[in-house]
Amino acid sequence: MKIKNILFLYTFLILSSTFLIFYFILYKDINSSIFIKLIIGYIFTLLLAFYISYIISKNIKEKSKKIKENIKNIYKKEYEKLTEVDFIEELEKIDLELKKLAKKLKNKDEKTKEYTKKIKQISRQRSELISAISHEFKNPIAIIDGYAQTLLDEKDLDEKLRDKFIQKIYNASQKISNMIDRLSIAIKFENNDLKPKKSRFNICEVIEDVVKLMKDKYKNREILVKCNSYEVFADKIMIEMVLVNLIDNALKYSEMEVKVIQKDGEIKVIDRGIGIKEEDIKKITKKFYRARKNSWDNSMGLGLYLVSYILELHNSKLQIDSTFNKGSTFSFKL
Numbered sequence: 001m002k003i004k005n006i007l008f009l010y011t012f013l014i015l016s017s018t019f020l021i022f023y024f025i026l027y028k029d030i031n032s033s034i035f036i037k038l039i040i041g042y043i044f045t046l047l048l049a050f051y052i053s054y055i056i057s058k059n060i061k062e063k064s065k066k067i068k069e070n071i072k073n074i075y076k077k078e079y080e081k082l083t084e085v086d087f088i089e090e091l092e093k094i095d096l097e098l099k100k101l102a103k104k105l106k107n108k109d110e111k112t113k114e115y116t117k118k119i120k121q122i123s124r125q126r127s128e129l130i131s132a133i134s135h136e137f138k139n140p141i142a143i144i145d146g147y148a149q150t151l152l153d154e155k156d157l158d159e160k161l162r163d164k165f166i167q168k169i170y171n172a173s174q175k176i177s178n179m180i181d182r183l184s185i186a187i188k189f190e191n192n193d194l195k196p197k198k199s200r201f202n203i204c205e206v207i208e209d210v211v212k213l214m215k216d217k218y219k220n221r222e223i224l225v226k227c228n229s230y231e232v233f234a235d236k237i238m239i240e241m242v243l244v245n246l247i248d249n250a251l252k253y254s255e256m257e258v259k260v261i262q263k264d265g266e267i268k269v270i271d272r273g274i275g276i277k278e279e280d281i282k283k284i285t286k287k288f289y290r291a292r293k294n295s296w297d298n299s300m301g302l303g304l305y306l307v308s309y310i311l312e313l314h315n316s317k318l319q320i321d322s323t324f325n326k327g328s329t330f331s332f333k334l
Helices: 001-029 032-075 089-153 159-190 204-215 236-252 303-313
Strands: 199-202 223-227 231-236 257-261 266-271 320-325 327-334
Touching: 032 089, 089 159, 089 204, 159 236, 199 204, 204 236, 204 257, 204 320, 231 236, 236 257, 236 266, 236 327
Parallel strands: 223 257
Antiparallel strands: 199 231, 257 266, 266 327, 320 327
């Protein structure tokens, strides 16, 4: 029902009743009893019109109050509290437009929350990366500082011992250089400017270097390596980063020994740790994903997302075979 229709009906009742009375007064010869009946009918019509007006006014006031409450709920972002408004077509249209606005705002809020969540995740991951890099830098820097100080203080140091100390300093500097290379890749990855610089190298040598690095980090842990000499054409630093992430992950989430096997270019990192639930296997390589129903942590420095990204740049793919509470095998082929 439209407001103009209600006003038209109300006006029609008043005007028709008034016209009828004046018509009989001016053009008809009527006795007093008929006139009284007409007056009574006129008054009744007026009362009926006023009553209808009161009901309509009351309903409009109630519906307007509901619209006002809906506007407050939209302002407070309490979209679930929105109520239906009917009775008057104009008010229904206003209510419909408010519902459309609420839906748009709700979608916008959800996108904003998701974007904010991702920004916080990026910030957290960067903080973790800086913290991890800082922690890794401390050890080789301490080695360089300690041995260099000894060489400066001990002028008459035995030649063999001096050479040993210099070798230690060199190894520590190489470790720092590798970490800087990894950090450079991380920055390029964040800026979507990651491109492989391929060269030929023996993958077993890289595996041995990474295993040695992991043994320094996880002391008293056993890493079994089985590697047949195999030459690959790839970005050495990127593949090293892949291996660091996978082996570090295996050591972090298992207490038993970790196996690294390479045969004909296929590399497997095997652990007997907590494993991954079946529903999480396809998700853990996605950016920002973190399984919440178990203790699986997908931070892993730069994460499995970067591992998968690097392997895709090498026309390879990360394969994951896992049984929850039994262990996992991460493998790829070059």
